[in-house]
Amino acid sequence: MRILLLSEQPISPTAAGIAAAATARGHTVAVLHPEHVLLRPDGSGPVPDADVALNRMLGHETDLAHARRVGATMERAGMPVVNTTDAVWDASHKSVLAERFHSAAVPQVPTWLLSARAPADAVLDRVPLPLVVKGDRGFGGVAVHLVATVDELAAALAAGGGQLVAQPFVPEAARTIRAVVIGSRVVAAMVRTAPAGDWRANVAVGATAEPVELTGDERRIAVAATRSVGLEIAGVDLVRTADGTVVLELNPAPGLAGTNQACGRDVCADIVDHLEVRATTP
Numbered sequence: 001m002r003i004l005l006l007s008e009q010p011i012s013p014t015a016a017g018i019a020a021a022a023t024a025r026g027h028t029v030a031v032l033h034p035e036h037v038l039l040r041p042d043g044s045g046p047v048p049d050a051d052v053a054l055n056r057m058l059g060h061e062t063d064l065a066h067a068r069r070v071g072a073t074m075e076r077a078g079m080p081v082v083n084t085t086d087a088v089w090d091a092s093h094k095s096v097l098a099e100r101f102h103s104a105a106v107p108q109v110p111t112w113l114l115s116a117r118a119p120a121d122a123v124l125d126r127v128p129l130p131l132v133v134k135g136d137r138g139f140g141g142v143a144v145h146l147v148a149t150v151d152e153l154a155a156a157l158a159a160g161g162g163q164l165v166a167q168p169f170v171p172e173a174a175r176t177i178r179a180v181v182i183g184s185r186v187v188a189a190m191v192r193t194a195p196a197g198d199w200r201a202n203v204a205v206g207a208t209a210e211p212v213e214l215t216g217d218e219r220r221i222a223v224a225a226t227r228s229v230g231l232e233i234a235g236v237d238l239v240r241t242a243d244g245t246v247v248l249e250l251n252p253a254p255g256l257a258g259t260n261q262a263c264g265r266d267v268c269a270d271i272v273d274h275l276e277v278r279a280t281t282p
Contacts, residue, residue, distance in 0.1 A: 001027040001279050004050035004079075006057050006067060009033050014256045015056045017268040025272065034067035047073050052279040053081045054271070055088055056253045064092060080278045083252055087230035091252035093136050094165045097229065101247060104228035107221060108247045109167045109239065116160040120153045127166045129153075136163035146199055169199075170239055173248060176201035177212055177238040179222040180259055180267055181231075183277075186219045187270045190262040203258040211263045214238075218245050225250055232278075233271060235259075 003022050007015045011031060019029040030048055034057065039045035053074055057067040071085025083091075090096045098111040112126050123131075133156040135143030145156035146169060157164070174194040179186045188211075195206035203209055214222070222236040225247045235254025238245050256267045 002050040003027055003029045004053040005029055005031045006055045007031055018271050021268040021272045034070040035063055037070045039069055043073055052275050053079055055081055055083050058253045082278055083231045088252045091229045095136050095163050100228040106225045106228055112166045114164050116157050116164055120150055127168055130169040132167045132169055134165050135160055172241050173239050174199055174201055179236045181222050181226040181234050182270050182274050186222050188259050188263040188265050188267050189214050190259055209258050209262040
């Protein structure tokens with residue numbers, strides 16, 4: 001099987017792990033950086049041939065926009081692309097995710113969409129302090145502000161720029177479940193605990209992780225969240241609250257090192273399993 005890996009530069013450890021798992025089975029893997037591809041106005045251009053493509057793009061807005069065009073060229077040529085570039089585009093914008101979750105009746109942390117130019121008092125009319133302000137783009141706890149005062153809110157709005165989302169602060173989010181969905185099932189799940197002095201339960205900022213058993217409802221929520229944006233592979237962040245489990249975030253190209261280590265499972269190999277099926281399924 002010939003796999004085309006759409007990736008940013010430099011290639012991430014997770015992408016490298018997926019490539020290693022594929023080559024260990026005798027598959028060939030070519031890495032394509034979409035920003036290296038030139039396209040004509042009609043969307044045509046030289047794109048390498050492959051049996052299946054794996055989209056691991058999470059770049060800046062301009063890189064993601066061009067990757068979307070490159071992926072669309074592959075899709076028009078009949079190449080299976082996991083995840084599609086349109087789905088990754090949607091999943092990379094928190095405002096769009098919130099809309100998709102709402103449309104699919106996926107339980108989520110109460111979310112408000114707002115402009116960075118919104119008056120602070122207008123925000124406080126809808127979301128009480130303390131609250132969390134997030135940039136529309138960003139992963140790993142980046143561009144996320146915990147706001148406890150009006151002045152902090154004004155500063156977070158000024159720093160945000162463009163589209164933002166606001167959510168009430170959820171104390172339970174200091175322990176966040178990361179469920180990795182591939183296809184129609186959760187293949188691994190871990191619970192992450194925020195480090196001392198921080199409230200973000202992201203491994204990237206020092207959170208600890210251990211395996212966790214999900215309930216049937218939690219598995220269904222994670223799969224439904226993934227499907228709501230048309231993804232085949234995702235990392236879904238869940239929070240267990242007094243009112244039930246809700247979705248906090250979703251990542252269309254999750255890092256897997258923490259999950260592999262916490263769960264004692266090679267999720268990279270699970271992704272190769274999925275690619276093998278997609279390469280032969282119309």
